[in-house]
Amino acid sequence: MHMSKQSLSISDLNSFSGRSSTRLSGDVILTALVWVAATLVVGMFLWLLGDLFFHGFNKLSLSFLTDAPQNSGREGGIGTILVSTLLILGVALLATLPLGLGTAVYLSEFAGGKTGDKAKQLIRMSLNMLAGVPSIVFGLFGNALFCIWLDMGFSIWSGGLTLACMMLPLFISTTEAGLSSVSNEWRQGASALGLSHAAALWHVLLPAAAPAITAGLMLSIGRALAETAALIFTSGYVDRMPESLADSGRALSVHIYDMSMNVTGGDETAYGSALILIVMLVLISSVAVSLTNRFLAQRITPS
Amino acid sequence: MIWSRHNTSFLSRADSALTQVTGSTALVVAVLLGLVLLLLIKESGSVLSDGGWTSFFVSDGWYPQSDEYNLLPMLWATLAASLGAVLIALPLGVMSAVFSRFYAPAWMVNPLRRIMVLLAGIPSVVYGLWGLTVLVPLLGAWMPPGSSLLSAILILALMILPTVSLTSEAALSAVSPASLQGAAALGLSRKGVVLGVALPEARAGILTGALLATMRALGETMAVLMVAGNVVQTPGSLFDSVRVLTANIALEMPYATGDHRAALFASGLLLMMIVTLLAWLAGRQQGGDGRGHAHE
Numbered sequence: 001m002h003m004s005k006q007s008l009s010i011s012d013l014n015s016f017s018g019r020s021s022t023r024l025s026g027d028v029i030l031t032a033l034v035w036v037a038a039t040l041v042v043g044m045f046l047w048l049l050g051d052l053f054f055h056g057f058n059k060l061s062l063s064f065l066t067d068a069p070q071n072s073g074r075e076g077g078i079g080t081i082l083v084s085t086l087l088i089l090g091v092a093l094l095a096t097l098p099l100g101l102g103t104a105v106y107l108s109e110f111a112g113g114k115t116g117d118k119a120k121q122l123i124r125m126s127l128n129m130l131a132g133v134p135s136i137v138f139g140l141f142g143n144a145l146f147c148i149w150l151d152m153g154f155s156i157w158s159g160g161l162t163l164a165c166m167m168l169p170l171f172i173s174t175t176e177a178g179l180s181s182v183s184n185e186w187r188q189g190a191s192a193l194g195l196s197h198a199a200a201l202w203h204v205l206l207p208a209a210a211p212a213i214t215a216g217l218m219l220s221i222g223r224a225l226a227e228t229a230a231l232i233f234t235s236g237y238v239d240r241m242p243e244s245l246a247d248s249g250r251a252l253s254v255h256i257y258d259m260s261m262n263v264t265g266g267d268e269t270a271y272g273s274a275l276i277l278i279v280m281l282v283l284i285s286s287v288a289v290s291l292t293n294r295f296l297a298q299r300i301t302p303s
Numbered sequence: 304m305i306w307s308r309h310n311t312s313f314l315s316r317a318d319s320a321l322t323q324v325t326g327s328t329a330l331v332v333a334v335l336l337g338l339v340l341l342l343l344i345k346e347s348g349s350v351l352s353d354g355g356w357t358s359f360f361v362s363d364g365w366y367p368q369s370d371e372y373n374l375l376p377m378l379w380a381t382l383a384a385s386l387g388a389v390l391i392a393l394p395l396g397v398m399s400a401v402f403s404r405f406y407a408p409a410w411m412v413n414p415l416r417r418i419m420v421l422l423a424g425i426p427s428v429v430y431g432l433w434g435l436t437v438l439v440p441l442l443g444a445w446m447p448p449g450s451s452l453l454s455a456i457l458i459l460a461l462m463i464l465p466t467v468s469l470t471s472e473a474a475l476s477a478v479s480p481a482s483l484q485g486a487a488a489l490g491l492s493r494k495g496v497v498l499g500v501a502l503p504e505a506r507a508g509i510l511t512g513a514l515l516a517t518m519r520a521l522g523e524t525m526a527v528l529m530v531a532g533n534v535v536q537t538p539g540s541l542f543d544s545v546r547v548l549t550a551n552i553a554l555e556m557p558y559a560t561g562d563h564r565a566a567l568f569a570s571g572l573l574l575m576m577i578v579t580l581l582a583w584l585a586g587r588q589q590g591g592d593g594r595g596h597a598h599e
Contacts, residue, residue, distance in 0.1 A: 027494040034406050037398035038415070041468070044461060045418050048425075048433050055436075102328030110322045111329070123329055126336040132582040133339065133575060134522025136549045140571045143556070144342045165339075168332060196315040226426035229524035229549070233556045253428045253525075260432045261529060267436055274429045281424055 052275055059272025069239050072263050073255065078273055080241040084156065084249025085225070087242060088235055091160025092224050093217075096167045101213075103168075104175035109201060131169035138166050139230040147234060154248040159235025163227060167220040174219065178212025178295070179205060211295035218288035222281050228253040252277050340575075347569035350562050359569065365535045365551075367559070372566040374573065376537040380545035381574075383452060383538050384527060385520035388459030393513050395460075396467025397502075404475045405497055416472070423465035431529030434458040439530055446542045450532030453541040458526045463516035470515065474508025475501055507588055514585040518578050524549040548574055 067077030103123065111120045142162025152158045182205050190200035206213075228251070236248030237258060250258070256273045259266035344351070350358075350372065362371040403415045434454060443449025478501050486500040502509075532544025533554060546554075548570050559567055 027492050030494045030497065031406060034398045034402035037395050038402040038407070041395060041399045041464060042415070042418060045422055047437075048430075048461075051433060051437055052429070099328050099331060102325040103332045106322075106325035106329040110325055119326075119329065119333070123333045126333050128586075129579060129582060130336050130339070132518055132522075132578050134524070134549060134578060136522070136524040136552050137339070137343070137571045137575050140346070140552065140556070140568055141339045141342055144346050144568070145338070149342075165335060168335070172332065196318050198315070198317040198321045201321070222424060226424070226428075228426065228428040229553055232553055253426055256426075256428045256432055257525060257529070260435055267432075270432050271436075274432055277426060278429065281426070282421065285420070285424055 052271060052278065055268065055271035056273075056275030059268055060275065064272060065276070068241065069255075069269075072266070073239065073259050073269050074263060074265050078252065078255060078269075078276070080239060081250055081252055081255045081273070084235070084242050085252045087156045087245065087249060088160045088163065088231070088251055089221065089224055091156055091245060092163035092167060093221070095161055095164035096171055096220065097217075099164070100168055100171040100175060104172050104179060105201065107172070108176045108179040109197070109205070127169040127172060130165070131173075134229075135166060135227055136229040138162055139233055141165070142230060142234040152246070154234065154236030154238075156235055156242055156245045156247060156249045159231045159249070159251065160245075162230050162234045163224045166227065166230060167224055170223060171216050171220040174216025175209070175213045178209035178216065181212070182208045209295075211291045215288045215291040215295065218284050218291065222284045222288070225277065225281060225284070226253060227251075228257055232257075343568055343572045343575065347565045347572055350565040350569055359566075359573075367555070367563040367566070370562055372562070372569075374548065374566075374570055376535055377546055377548045377551050377570070378573070379537050380452065380531075381521060381547040381549070384455040384459055384531070384545070384547055385517055387452070387456035387541075388463055388520045389513060389517050391456065391460035392464045392467050392516060396464050396512075396516075397471045397509060399464075399468050400471035400475055401497055401502070403472060405493060405501070416469075419465045419468050419472075423469065426525075427462060427523055428525040428529075430458055430462050431526040434526060434530040448532065448544060450530060450544050451542045452531065452538045452545045455527045455531040455545065455547070456541070458530050459520045459523060462523065462526055463520050466516040466519060467512055470512025471505070471509045474505035474512065477508060478504045511585050511588045514581050514588065518581045518585075521581070522549065522574065522578055524553050528553055 064077040065082065066079045068080045069078065070076030107120055107123060111117070139162065142158055142165070146152045146158035146161050147154060186204050186208060187200060190204045191197075195203065231251050231254050235251060235254075237250055237254065238248040239250045239255070242249040252273055256270045256277065259270035259273065263269075359372055359374045362373045364371055364373050365376065399415075403412050407415065434457075438457060439449040439454050441449075442451065442454050446453075482500050482504060483496060486496045491499060527547050528550035531547060531550065533546040533550055534544040535546045535551070536543060538545045552567050552571060555563070556567055
């Protein structure tokens, strides 16, 4: 808020400052350039979204969401694909939540002393580097570790656990930020009441940080849903209804890829699936944004 | 924090149990990176050992059937596509950030940022789908076959544009109000404020964003795989069909065995090394940024 006022005051000042004509022409050129750049960016965006909407819209129906794909996906729906996607996501969350929460709590509440500080540094560095690893490399890793070493084959387990490795850095950093922004007075109050550290964490710190944690979780889910490259050779291509978590299952993003690249005449299904995927992502990200805003408002009001 | 962390005897039993549990989850997370590296190295071992890695750069080409694994054409393609994308996205992204910080009418600022955030969240496979069905036919009508280095560059540029723009905007917002007011008080025009004060002061942040965007472009698989045509060759012109390292892994991994599979893991290792180098540079850049602002 403060900053936008700032920029306004600068433009106000500009209108007062005397400008020579050469300066004015430079100004005009730069103004034109930035307007063109912004228009171009917004134009590309509208073009992309418009295409997605118009091509995908006539595929949308209730039966598209519930039916199994037929004729390699050209006809029928994406029912089984959605089920596989949700199962993969479920497995990923099952692994991410305990590991991520535990690590974030350790980093923000327990790691202390000389060894603690060193551990913190090491974990942060490792997470930063993991966050930059290309998704296809996670795919290689997941294939070698889960599919082959742990003998899970192409399965929902393998895909979900690979996704979990990718989600952890983002989830941990947002959760840790949420926990460390809880005011220290709350910790002091809890300890003055004689609560153990564990009880304070459970009754005070985690509830206070809950909106931030949920927002981080939503962002991680968004990233997982968007992921394709890491899933192609971990959870596989099979598009029928998975019978168990040890079955291969095709995620929605992999379906989009397969429909547009490997199936002639699958473009329409690809666009329909893409539209569904985008709608899911927009919903998830707006939940994340509103939770973050609620958390920020909460943080500012009480103290 | 007020709990005395060194004095563990002070902790209740539940607390020390919790410390151990959370500590062990942290340990699992800490070894994850090592595990990724270890597995990549181990799986690519059969081609890396005995100096076999030199064949990645000197053998006749990429012919897995006859055990020839030259990565260079694909490495050049990866670098060319990423560099081209950054060359397009950096000026556009910085200019659109300048627009929303200094030129946009107030009501436009928030919708613009929304658009950027939304664009940044669109899955790469959707960019690929759009590129394949809209961009490639357009380019193909002009200069066949359409699936080319150019289409890869354009799609990548579109994908990393939001990253560049959002980080540049954040860097521009962090420019100290005092310098902006000072510049304006000196009678600098808006152009003078932007080019003379704001952009130079935000340079480190913008560069960090550009490095992050480059990392994303180098590691991107799906979008490039779908639009670049995937012919293994050293790109000679913008209109040549190319295959990048990531796309090669995605295409051949499902059926690769033996040395072929090991070569794919080795190319993954190579990618990771390049990206880690950039991440290290970005970290240094940020450190430099922090020192630069220390005097304020």
